[in-house]
Amino acid sequence: MNQRNEVSDTPVQATDRQVKLKQHVVEIISDSGEGAQKAGQSFGAVCAKMGNGVWTVEIIPADIQPPPRTKESASGIRIRVGSKKMTNAGDEADLVVAFNEIAPYSRIDQHAFKKGTLILIESMWADHDAPEVRENYARALADFKERGYRVFEIPMEEECLRVAPGAKRGKNMWVLGMLCHIYNRDLSIAEAQVAHSFRKKSEAVVDLNLKLLRAGYGWAAGNLELRFDIPAMEQKQDMVVMNGNEALGFGVLAAGIEVCSMYPITPATSASHQLAESIEQAGGLIHQAEDEIAAIGFAIGSSYAGKTAVTITSGPGLALKTEFIGLGVMAEVPLVIIDVQRGGPSTGLPTKVEQGDLLAALYGQPGDTPKIVMAPSTIEECFHFVILARQIAEAFRVPVMILTDANLATGVQPFPRPQLRPEWLAPPIDQSAWQKGVNPYAWSEETGMSKRPIPGQKDGMYTLTGLAHTEAGKVSYSPEQNQHGVSMRSRKMAAFGNSLKPPRVHGDESGGDLLVVGWGSTRGAIEEAVDSARESGYKVSALHLHFLSPMEPGLKEIFDRFKKVITVEINYSDAPTDPMITPENRRYSQLAWLLRAQTLTDVDCFSNVHGQPLRPGNILEMITSRLNH
């Protein structure tokens, strides 16, 4: 349990005095289609504008159209607001706005609430025509109290109808107003946000929604004793707010990548939706291919022709790209491949988070296929890593894979608005004459690097092939030649890896009892947990890897300074206590396995495949339990 929360964040008694908080986790949950997400996004935006740290994440039903008033239909949003930068979705919710009494149960199943969670629930069900509904409502309320939640009944629909007949569907804006009052938000900022988000609608619609906003605000002022304040940071810069997929899309634009070749797949697709809106104006295009194989083949064709392309996918799509990735490595085609990881294996959990594609990214292709694999750990890095990836891909003439996941894809966080730079953009393709006599694969013995001819370059003509080939690109079955080619492609990994700095230890550089190692989207949660543990006196630090192939240097040396090393990952590992499992046959989580081979350190792992973002509280619990044994 995250002790901090219990002590300082949640007020024991709500009064009309403002309670100062460091952070709060708010959820709005409703039936699919009731606009909870819009309310939450607006609330997050208002908080961000006021200078708070924010992390929002949508709660999406798995089916397209689940029946209303069922657990499956629960749809909504979590908004975590804090005084500092928020790096993850946090632990259990502190305050929940529920549009009916069934939706909360879907969250209870996910262990999203705790004792003391405030539940603000639509009260109209108490007077519903159908007796089953009334009974169910009463039963749920009793149960909530039993579970230790603190329940407030709110006449949402009733109050909305006061504003205008038929304003039922505006409940979400009314709730936004209520939340703004509870959290002491500046109403004028909220008004501006509402006006902005309805800007494509008629004036009448904007007005109605503003009215609802103000009504919710006013009602809370007059009727609710809940008043919280979360002090803001000083804001020096313009901020943007977006999710990780949108950030990837902007990365593609800012990298000047002209071709994004994709096939729809959850949770990667929304990155292309965002791109599709704007790439054309920025001088590029989306190609929706007939399948994932064609998508990467098209991207490789484009890259071969000088327009380095990106292809974006998720697990099953990555599987289909396997053969072409091998060709990309073999023939040294620069290419950016983004894998937004979802729950696996196979179709698995399409909308849920997992970090299960790491080994497949590294080793999925038959034969030796060294490539660069990197994983952003924040929304902002989603943006910057695409730019970096294109540059690395072209400099090292190699496919670069970026692994994000459903957690980053749907998590929303403000970050400083990027100041775009012309040098980020792909330069125009070189069409000057190729230097005669220089081979298309004139590998540097030292680094394995070579310069590639682009079609259109006079005297650069060569035939790319996936067969073993000489520096001249000629097919060759000679043993030495093959050994040389494979070595040269491997050499590039060493050359690139040697240019990286050792990763920075978060906590105590000099060592300690435990080092928690992570990669990708879990960084925020891990570091928050480590910070908490350190505050309580535990000698624990964190290390986060951004490069998985090749890995950043110096790991062994860092590990040696700690008594225990453990990875925290969202993928599968056998628990040491499971039946049949022995120290010898235990299957480790993926990064742990790599680190064991690489450093020969007895790296342990803490992981699950719950399809959920990891919570700082659970990691903290793990840390304390390991260190108290």
Added chain:
Amino acid sequence: MNQRNEVSDTPVQATDRQVKLKQHVVEIISDSGEGAQKAGQSFGAVCAKMGNGVWTVEIIPADIQPPPRTKESASGIRIRVGSKKMTNAGDEADLVVAFNEIAPYSRIDQHAFKKGTLILIESMWADHDAPEVRENYARALADFKERGYRVFEIPMEEECLRVAPGAKRGKNMWVLGMLCHIYNRDLSIAEAQVAHSFRKKSEAVVDLNLKLLRAGYGWAAGNLELRFDIPAMEQKQDMVVMNGNEALGFGVLAAGIEVCSMYPITPATSASHQLAESIEQAGGLIHQAEDEIAAIGFAIGSSYAGKTAVTITSGPGLALKTEFIGLGVMAEVPLVIIDVQRGGPSTGLPTKVEQGDLLAALYGQPGDTPKIVMAPSTIEECFHFVILARQIAEAFRVPVMILTDANLATGVQPFPRPQLRPEWLAPPIDQSAWQKGVNPYAWSEETGMSKRPIPGQKDGMYTLTGLAHTEAGKVSYSPEQNQHGVSMRSRKMAAFGNSLKPPRVHGDESGGDLLVVGWGSTRGAIEEAVDSARESGYKVSALHLHFLSPMEPGLKEIFDRFKKVITVEINYSDAPTDPMITPENRRYSQLAWLLRAQTLTDVDCFSNVHGQPLRPGNILEMITSRLNH
């Protein structure tokens, strides 16, 4: 260098007295189409019939139709004959029959000859009409002598033409006769073999070839001073002679697998050619699918419907099957997948050997996809492993991968004729009523195992899905449910692995200075090298793994008894001395990497990607150099 060979196997002086040998490596090389392979196969068969150990391997040009009298056109066969069982193709050739003077150079490029190699060369080029040819021949002969080969000029064509005009094309049978005399083979056995191999031809053809055989034999008796004898073993059993792909095909038949679903790809295809000849009569069929994805999809459909199928492929095909393999694991479909590994990555070296697909087999699929991976180490095991694989696949409801390689695929070896057993055959599918109330995935908590309903079984109806699912096969996005399903599939690995015995150390159980670890086709070469080294007093042993996932137990314990552990593999590893390479960033060969993670032992590796079978001599050299440092 393999010292043994120099000392006892190759006579320093050829005389007409027979020289007794333990083993000899013979090559016949010619232009593509001259029948060298047929002569060699017959020679191998004659030797096998006489009770000798034999290993033959074809030398195949990479192009369909290379121009004659070029290195690329060199085509032929290597036959290794010995007093004991021959487990590999050996080191440099001892005796070479060459149909022209250019073909040997393709073998020289492969380092196939050594000082003292006897070269028996067709002499007609000395009198060729074209002066360039005459000159080239003379130059080559001088060069051969320069290189220390011992050259014998043989008037092959001239002698053939004595037998019958137009008998040029029968040169190969004449050579067979000559070899039979040189190696003191029983002429009547050779005659029977020739008659057998031409049994589908007219009597005239058979007669002509028998005449040529006898002529070659007679000519050698009268004109050649080379006489060797390789004593035979006692033969107690009927033997069969076949290559690894044929053995796989017989394994499929003997396993009673009714469906082999494939798409042509080198070097896997010939397994299906062999099957296609006979499977129909044995109550099964080959399906040539439209591509590799369809091939495995078809096999999975067949398996789902109760007819557990096999799909056979090589690297690029394996890559395409990635997504369906993931489904097979997720939905627990029994299936046998055979990967005849070739040089990679990508199209690579299609006809050459490599063991580069190990990590892709284990980790190629996104998400957690535990499956069984096994690798036969002899031709005979190619046969038995298919039978075993089907049984494991059905018992554990899991895809089983068999990794062989181009070396096993084309290597030919005699082994005792299998006594087929009815219990090897897949039983008829169960169509009795399913026990009501038993779930389609009623996982045993202990072993992860469950029994599957087969379509046609009353009350067993369920929908297979690649989505996360409950024991009832129902789609579920519950965190606990997903964790449970993934665990259960992993549990099966532990359950299966715990049923395996620790592998047997070849050499000294109790330990020593060096343990050489291998997997797959390299076993014969490794063990031969280890035996030689042990004879010279080195404290070295070998360990061969047949299961790669899960691995056989007890490895750590075995490794601990040796000062150093090294794997020998045909796949890529950075050499520690390469530029840029440090102990930290070195990329290890594939089994070494796995063993490092699994045992935390500092397992070293010795590997190359020459596309050639490993030679005992090279391994011996490695062993002695490691142990002399």
Added chain:
Amino acid sequence: MFGLNLDACIIDLPEKYYTLHDYEKGVARWCPGCGDHAVLSAVQRLCKEEQLPPEKTMFVSGIGCSSRFPHYMNTYGFHGLHGRAFPVACGIKFRRPDLNVFVVTGDGDCCSIGAGHWIHAIRYNMNMTVLLFDNQIYGMTKKQTSPTSPMGTMSNTHPHGSVLPPINPLLTTLGVSNVSFVAQTADWIPSHLYATIRKAYEHPGFSFVKISMRCPKFMPAAVDAKVSDKEHVCLLTHENGVPVDDATGRVFSNHLEHDPTDMNQARQLAANEEISYLGLLYQNKAALRYDLYGAHNLNYTPEQKIAAINQELERFTV
């Protein structure tokens, strides 16, 4: 006792009679108004009318809204990979002639990622009933362009309108050699839908039915046009075609007599971009069937098998 002979009673009972309920499983999770509901009803009705034993009946699908279909049938089902329903279905049928195989696929599943398998499955002509749920959009992944989306469709991947003319699944199918059955129907004409699926079921071979589907969630405009605009619908009539009942024939009053053996006219009708011809476009009962080849050497005894293998081993014995 009481003169009742239980044994006789039981023996006289017919085999279990299946009711509609025997084919139902769970509550279908498609949007209200989604065409998929209508096909589910029609198929369940067919199963009942034909008294298909649930354990001998298979629904194979790929991935998509439509591909959830098998989950709602109380038969065996295979909800596999996106685009790969055909190879799986063919593998199932190959050595199991006793199973009734249905394939349910979407326009993305069949005509985009599955296109290669589709072409080859037509050519294999194995006995199975194929239902293409053509809603002209990617439903499951929330509104991306499909190969059958009309040009200009505003989707999430083409927010400014799709830029390519759509694939015509009927015409493509008719162009493949060994094609044996091609029909078209629409989810919103239940009697015609049922009659078409039934005709397809009865066809001995690969019967391809393109069903125009409503996706009110993501293609509401397309629905309106299709459902309202009876002018652009024409029912094909023929004694060997899909029977048209009176009521339906009255509501959809454009009719055309079309002989389903007339390939040329079938192609012309399929190519017509103005009119949707509903009914049986083409049928050839004599087309070669790969499933018959697959089933020609079933059930050999162990003795037969071992004898055959031993005979083959002879060739390799020294």
Added chain:
Amino acid sequence: MFGLNLDACIIDLPEKYYTLHDYEKGVARWCPGCGDHAVLSAVQRLCKEEQLPPEKTMFVSGIGCSSRFPHYMNTYGFHGLHGRAFPVACGIKFRRPDLNVFVVTGDGDCCSIGAGHWIHAIRYNMNMTVLLFDNQIYGMTKKQTSPTSPMGTMSNTHPHGSVLPPINPLLTTLGVSNVSFVAQTADWIPSHLYATIRKAYEHPGFSFVKISMRCPKFMPAAVDAKVSDKEHVCLLTHENGVPVDDATGRVFSNHLEHDPTDMNQARQLAANEEISYLGLLYQNKAALRYDLYGAHNLNYTPEQKIAAINQELERFTV
């Protein structure tokens, strides 16, 4: 000096004139008598006649004997993966309208493993010349059944004879929407081969040429029949078709006047199993071209790009 103005001389020289030699690379490693040699010659001749700059010319292929083609052309080449030539070629052309793109593919490469991409590439109708080397067999992997192998072909995978009717690549192509150019020729009629490839090159769109190829190594019987049996060959004639020269017209004396805009007749000719119609079956220069879409917003300046991105960023700024 000597009154010679070197500058003027040089300026007056035309741009480099390419000879046949400029397009040749290495010695082709196909069997003697293999049809692939004939196509290589025809294509090199075309390049010379059209004076295609080698650096602006691309040959894209998959894997197979035929797919080795790019290695023998002194142009840029992409010898990729089996079945995947089309996506690569489309990706190359998408943003490079300046490149002349040719695709060389085999019957296995295109019609079997590549079938899905083939269908979609036809529909994309990007400007490229596609040469299908149809030898009715898998050459490279040594004689396995191809989808275009005539039924009963004895191959290594069907030693007792193949069991399915072959795919008809012409008919399949004609069934795909947005098809714009379909022609057939044969490697053993050099003048017709050249004229057909040239016509295809000139077509503004995806020009599909099925070339009947000899594979003396693995399909010798098929060669004999094709080369000898002039009765079963009919040349298509039309002012807008492939021009037939007198000599060829005399040797192959069956002719048929066929208007390449007549889709119905094109389909009937393609479907004819007795007669091989050589020439232009269908052409539609007005078909929509996806490569024009791909090239509509090229060469934006960094300033334009940054401005567009900044504008989009506005929407996300708080």
